[in-house]
Amino acid sequence: MVSGLINANPVVYEKKERRVRSQPADKDEYAVEPIDQQEIFDHVRDIKDPEHPYSLEELKVVSEDAIELDDEHNYVRITFTPTVEHCSMATVIGLCLRVKLMRSLPSRYKVDIRVAPGTHATEAAVNKQLNDKERVAAALENPNLVEMVDECLAPTYE
Amino acid sequence: MENEGTVGLDCNFELKEVQKLEGHTDRVWGLAWNPVTGLAGVPSVLASCSGDKTVRIWQQAAATGSWECKAVLDETHTRTVRSCAWSPSGKMLATASFDATTAIWENVGDDFECVATLEGHENEVKSVCWNSSGSLLATCGRDKSVWIWEVQPGHEFECVSVLQGHTQDVKMVLWHPSIDLLVSVSYDNTIKIWAEDGESDDWHCVQTLGDSFSGHSSTVWAVSFNSTGDKMVTCSDDLTLKIWDTSLDLTASGSDSSGLWRHLCTLSGYHDRTIFSVHWSRDGVIASGAGDDTIRLFKEIPSDVHLQVNGPSYNMICKKEKVHSMDVNSVQWHPKVPTILASASDDGYIKIWELKAIS
Numbered sequence: 001m002v003s004g005l006i007n008a009n010p011v012v013y014e015k016k017e018r019r020v021r022s023q024p025a026d027k028d029e030y031a032v033e034p035i036d037q038q039e040i041f042d043h044v045r046d047i048k049d050p051e052h053p054y055s056l057e058e059l060k061v062v063s064e065d066a067i068e069l070d071d072e073h074n075y076v077r078i079t080f081t082p083t084v085e086h087c088s089m090a091t092v093i094g095l096c097l098r099v100k101l102m103r104s105l106p107s108r109y110k111v112d113i114r115v116a117p118g119t120h121a122t123e124a125a126v127n128k129q130l131n132d133k134e135r136v137a138a139a140l141e142n143p144n145l146v147e148m149v150d151e152c153l154a155p156t157y158e
Numbered sequence: 159m160e161n162e163g164t165v166g167l168d169c170n171f172e173l174k175e176v177q178k179l180e181g182h183t184d185r186v187w188g189l190a191w192n193p194v195t196g197l198a199g200v201p202s203v204l205a206s207c208s209g210d211k212t213v214r215i216w217q218q219a220a221a222t223g224s225w226e227c228k229a230v231l232d233e234t235h236t237r238t239v240r241s242c243a244w245s246p247s248g249k250m251l252a253t254a255s256f257d258a259t260t261a262i263w264e265n266v267g268d269d270f271e272c273v274a275t276l277e278g279h280e281n282e283v284k285s286v287c288w289n290s291s292g293s294l295l296a297t298c299g300r301d302k303s304v305w306i307w308e309v310q311p312g313h314e315f316e317c318v319s320v321l322q323g324h325t326q327d328v329k330m331v332l333w334h335p336s337i338d339l340l341v342s343v344s345y346d347n348t349i350k351i352w353a354e355d356g357e358s359d360d361w362h363c364v365q366t367l368g369d370s371f372s373g374h375s376s377t378v379w380a381v382s383f384n385s386t387g388d389k390m391v392t393c394s395d396d397l398t399l400k401i402w403d404t405s406l407d408l409t410a411s412g413s414d415s416s417g418l419w420r421h422l423c424t425l426s427g428y429h430d431r432t433i434f435s436v437h438w439s440r441d442g443v444i445a446s447g448a449g450d451d452t453i454r455l456f457k458e459i460p461s462d463v464h465l466q467v468n469g470p471s472y473n474m475i476c477k478k479e480k481v482h483s484m485d486v487n488s489v490q491w492h493p494k495v496p497t498i499l500a501s502a503s504d505d506g507y508i509k510i511w512e513l514k515a516i517s
Contacts, residue, residue, distance in 0.1 A: 141256055
């Protein structure tokens with residue numbers, strides 16, 4: 001098959017500098033630490049794009065600002081921007097985001113994933129699929145898809 | 159005509175936790191009470207199905223009243239078991255799975271044996287239901303179709319119809335409690351009513367409840383009939399519950415199924431996340447379970463007929479938060495004891511509840 005990459009020449013951005021989290025001296029080790037935007041971003045920034053050897057951060061598919069968080073109510077919403085409007089990898093990217101957060105956040109968290117409004121041709125359809133947990137569960141029982149997702153998530157575990 | 163439900167005017171009921179059932183190793187998707195148990199000395203039996211690919215059978219011990227796992231139905235389905243349903247006789251259990259099959263189990267003493275496997279769906283089967291006489295079975299799935307199977311002697315099941323019409327994934331099918339009318343609800347946001355054409359024995363869609371009927375604006379996840387079958391309630395990703403009623407004359411034998419359903423009432427502003435399950439008890443209490451980890455109970459407000467300009471409306475009589483630590487996937491009232499409710503969750507647990515009036 002001739003290389004049919006959706007976006008053969010993506011724009012690659014510089015990675016944002018990583019802030020080192022400082023520990024307060026009188027930290028109570030049993031206190032539940034609130035989760036913040038940066039922590040969520042740290043979980044997802046290194047996810048590899050399914051088609052290119054770059055991270056979602058480098059391709060500006062996700063950014064720290066696109067993460068909405070309400071720690072008190074255990075709610076997160078990530079808005080991601082596919083590199084092209086007709087990106088058929090949008091659902092795979094969305095799935096990667098969901099799986100990474102599922103594995104990284106406490107189970108009490110409710111997560112919504114959506115494409116940035118106006119950035120995808122079938123925005124409503126993609127959003128609906130990504131937020132239907134039954135469809136997500138069934139997709140994650142598909143070994144081929146799981147393999148693809150795990151490959152994209154591999155850099156985030158290093 | 160629409161009626162917004164009024165908020166908590168009548169919240170003098172509470173749900174008391176009776177027991178938490180542990181055992182499943184993945185989320186619990188569905189529950190089914192055995193319809194012939196829980197009365198006249200026969201201990202209550204509950205079936206549950208899970209992402210761990212198994213079905214568990216739970217029984218209430220007569221002496222202690224405590225619930226125990228009586229059987230684990232495993233090594234049959236190769237993927238998530240999404241839905242389970244007992245036959246009206248209570249002798250058989252049908253289980254629907256993401257592995258595209260529906261298994262039929264027979265209860266032989268303390269054991270359950272898989273006596274048939276129904277194949278045909280192209281991909282995940284999401285729901286299975288027996289009709290009131292036990293002569294028919296319906297299944298539905300992501301392939302957008304609804305299948306009707308005839309139950310024949312010797313554990314034979316023959317597919318008598320494959321119903322196309324939904325434009326997306328079908329989430330649940332449910333038979334009417336007394337007549338052979340089938341309802342299906344879907345990711346395409348609609349509710350479809352299916353009936354047999356008296357003369358040709360062909361099944362077809364007699365009504366679609368969508369936009370033009372004040373239908374849901376997102377995926378419809380579940381449906382439940384009231385005990386008399388003249389009303390049904392649906393729940394959706396659009397965060398509402400909708401009540402429907404019908405002009406069907408259900409008492410007439412050989413009933414003409416062309417009576418239409420119409421929108422009666424929308425209950426909105428209650429749940430914050432997708433409502434996955436709804437169930438109407440014999441006593442007229444509607445239970446809903448949602449992604450906000452909450453169970454809510456609603457009841458029709460008895461009203462003066464003369465003042466009923468807009469039709470009946472519904473009050474929330476109880477709200478229980480954090481019933482589970484994750485999404486509630488299923489709520490099911492006990493078929494014989496109308497104050498007992500079971501709930502199942504993504505957290506892998508099942509809980510038994512008792513409805514009590516707050517003194």
